[in-house]
Amino acid sequence: MSMSMSKSEREAFLAQTRVAIVSVAEDGRGPLAIPVWYHYEPGGVVRFLTGADSKKAGLMRKAGRIGLCVQSETPPYQYVSIEGPITISTEIDYERDFRQMALRYLGNEMGEMYVAVTASERETTPSVLVTLRPERWLSVDYNKMG
Numbered sequence: 399m400s401m402s403m404s405k406s407e408r409e410a411f412l413a414q415t416r417v418a419i420v421s422v423a424e425d426g427r428g429p430l431a432i433p434v435w436y437h438y439e440p441g442g443v444v445r446f447l448t449g450a451d452s453k454k455a456g457l458m459r460k461a462g463r464i465g466l467c468v469q470s471e472t473p474p475y476q477y478v479s480i481e482g483p484i485t486i487s488t489e490i491d492y493e494r495d496f497r498q499m500a501l502r503y504l505g506n507e508m509g510e511m512y513v514a515v516t517a518s519e520r521e522t523t524p525s526v527l528v529t530l531r532p533e534r535w536l537s538v539d540y541n542k543m544g
Contacts, residue, residue: 403537408478409440411537412468415502418446421465422457429465430457435503436466437495444480444530447495450488455526458484466530474540482533490527496520 403411418436421429432454436446444466448455458464464484469477490496501509 399542401538401540401542403476403478403539406440407539408535408537409438411476412438412444412478412480413440414468416468416470417503418444418466418468420446420454421467422454423461424457430454435499437499437502444532445495446528447490447499447525448528450524450526455486455528458528459486464528464530474543476539476541477537479536480530480532480534482531484531485529487527487529488524490525495527496525 417433419431420434421431424430430453434446434448436444438444448458462484463482465479465481467477467479469475497509497513500512503509504512
């Protein structure tokens with residue numbers, strides 16, 4: 399009995415609003431693992447923002463690829479883990495990549511408040527758009543246990 403998700407199940411799971419953990423190689427240490435908000439539509443790529451000068455961004459530039467894992471928080475547990483090459487760009491669509499992400503994760507009222515409160519920070523601290531093209535998938539759905 400396999401507890402792996404089908405392609406459509408894992409893509410639907412990844413498309414849900416969840417916090418992802420990004421893992422990126424770090425020389426001489428274990429990988430850096432950091433939570434991120436992200437966006438994914440079935441069949442597409444994963445997108446998320448990070449600070450252009452952050453440790454995470456520097457490691458991602460060097461590695462050229464990352465791992466990303468999302469999970470359910472309550473039993474029966476489920477998770478999807480993907481790995482693949484990334485591109486890093488300064489071309490950010492504010493509406494799609496920032497505002498809609500804030501609304502997705504915080505709801506309309508709190509999301510708009512977050513957008514307003516962080517406006518000056520966005521002007522002084524540049525961000526980059528990271529795009530992950532999934533190449534390898536690993537998934538488990540404990541709902542499939544006997």
